[in-house]
Amino acid sequence: MSSIKNSTNLITLIENKNENKNENKNENKNENKNINNHLKNGNQYTWIQLVRELMNGNSKILNETILQSICQKVKPIFDREPNLLRIKAPIFVCGDIHGQFTDLLYIFKNIGFPPNVNYLFLGDYVDRGKQSIEVITLLFLLKIKYPKNIYLIRGNHECASINKMYGFYEECKKKYTINIWKTFNIVFNSLPIACLIDKKIFCVHGGLSPNFTSLHMIDGIKRGTCIPENGLLCDLTWADPANHKKKWEHNDRGVSFTFNSEVVNEFTKANNIDLIVRAHQVVNKGYEFHHGGKLLTVFSAPNYCSEYGNNGAVLKVESDLTCSFVIFKPRK
Ligand SMILES: [Mn+2]
Numbered sequence: 001m002s003s004i005k006n007s008t009n010l011i012t013l014i015e016n017k018n019e020n021k022n023e024n025k026n027e028n029k030n031e032n033k034n035i036n037n038h039l040k041n042g043n044q045y046t047w048i049q050l051v052r053e054l055m056n057g058n059s060k061i062l063n064e065t066i067l068q069s070i071c072q073k074v075k076p077i078f079d080r081e082p083n084l085l086r087i088k089a090p091i092f093v094c095g096d097i098h099g100q101f102t103d104l105l106y107i108f109k110n111i112g113f114p115p116n117v118n119y120l121f122l123g124d125y126v127d128r129g130k131q132s133i134e135v136i137t138l139l140f141l142l143k144i145k146y147p148k149n150i151y152l153i154r155g156n157h158e159c160a161s162i163n164k165m166y167g168f169y170e171e172c173k174k175k176y177t178i179n180i181w182k183t184f185n186i187v188f189n190s191l192p193i194a195c196l197i198d199k200k201i202f203c204v205h206g207g208l209s210p211n212f213t214s215l216h217m218i219d220g221i222k223r224g225t226c227i228p229e230n231g232l233l234c235d236l237t238w239a240d241p242a243n244h245k246k247k248w249e250h251n252d253r254g255v256s257f258t259f260n261s262e263v264v265n266e267f268t269k270a271n272n273i274d275l276i277v278r279a280h281q282v283v284n285k286g287y288e289f290h291h292g293g294k295l296l297t298v299f300s301a302p303n304y305c306s307e308y309g310n311n312g313a314v315l316k317v318e319s320d321l322t323c324s325f326v327i328f329k330p331r332k
């Protein structure tokens with residue numbers, strides 16, 4: 001019983017509203033109980049204890065066994081999801097977080113916490129920032145408990161060959177062992193690839209791909225591997241919009257391509273889509289429209305790498321698909 005009570009406390013602690021909501025739902029009670037038992041099995045902590053300690057900055061509670069167990073529990077949830085998620089608004093859409101754990105907490109504390117609010121994250125959870133492990137662990141814990149209230153798709157940094165070089169590997173090695181880095185990457189290989197909100201808003205980490213004409217092509221991608229150096233999965237996680245005459249140009253990143261507004265117009269028309277939402281590039285305001293408003297970049301890590309001075313933004317999509325933004329200014 002105590003675990004159920006604790007769970008309600010968490011919602012109260014962060015959200016300060018709907019505090020009695022879960023208490024009244026037997027369905028949720030049972031669900032909470034099951035998951036708490038699950039996580040406790042072999043560990044000394046319940047789900048709520050882990051989340052609370054993590055959010056209070058006490059990440060030392062997370063030993064390697066616990067992290068392994070969280071990865072083990074979350075992977076089958078991702079495996080059951082299709083390559084292209086199909087979800088409904090209202091939902092908040094977040095771009096890159098890149099290990100900026102304090103900023104992630106700030107987003108949850110300001111906007112709300114699952115299951116009261118639904119989220120889609122567009123990838124790049126790890127690397128660059130100092131707390132990639134905390135970021136990905138909190139997101140995985142939320143996914144385990146509220147799989148229909150939080151969705152995570154794959155960014156180009158959710159790949160061992162990239163996050164070996166840009167911070168995550170070193171963080172794992174310093175705080176734990178290389179083993180946990182390997183396990184996290186096995187889970188990353190299982191992440192869904194893109195998301196369609198109410199059939200009208202297509203969400204992906206990077207962008208489009210030269211031979212990508214129909215959304216159904218995403219269903220054919222084989223998951224469970226690293227992101228290849230070219231092809232559809234590569235472009236979806238790596239490509240960028242640009243203004244050039246040719247439809248496609250090589251990308252200065254050295255991977256994938258850039259695409260112009262003609263590409264966006266053709267794709268949105270062919271697939272009956274209103275908007276493409278992607279992340280992947282730091283933008284000053286935290287969000288930026290391109291290509292006549294048909295493509296949107298959302299970036300959610302304010303003052304990226306402690307040097308850009310950019311705002312972070314989170315896209316709010318209402319039930320009628322009205323879009324607005326929650327802006328997070330760099331904090332002193
Ligand atoms: Mn990226």
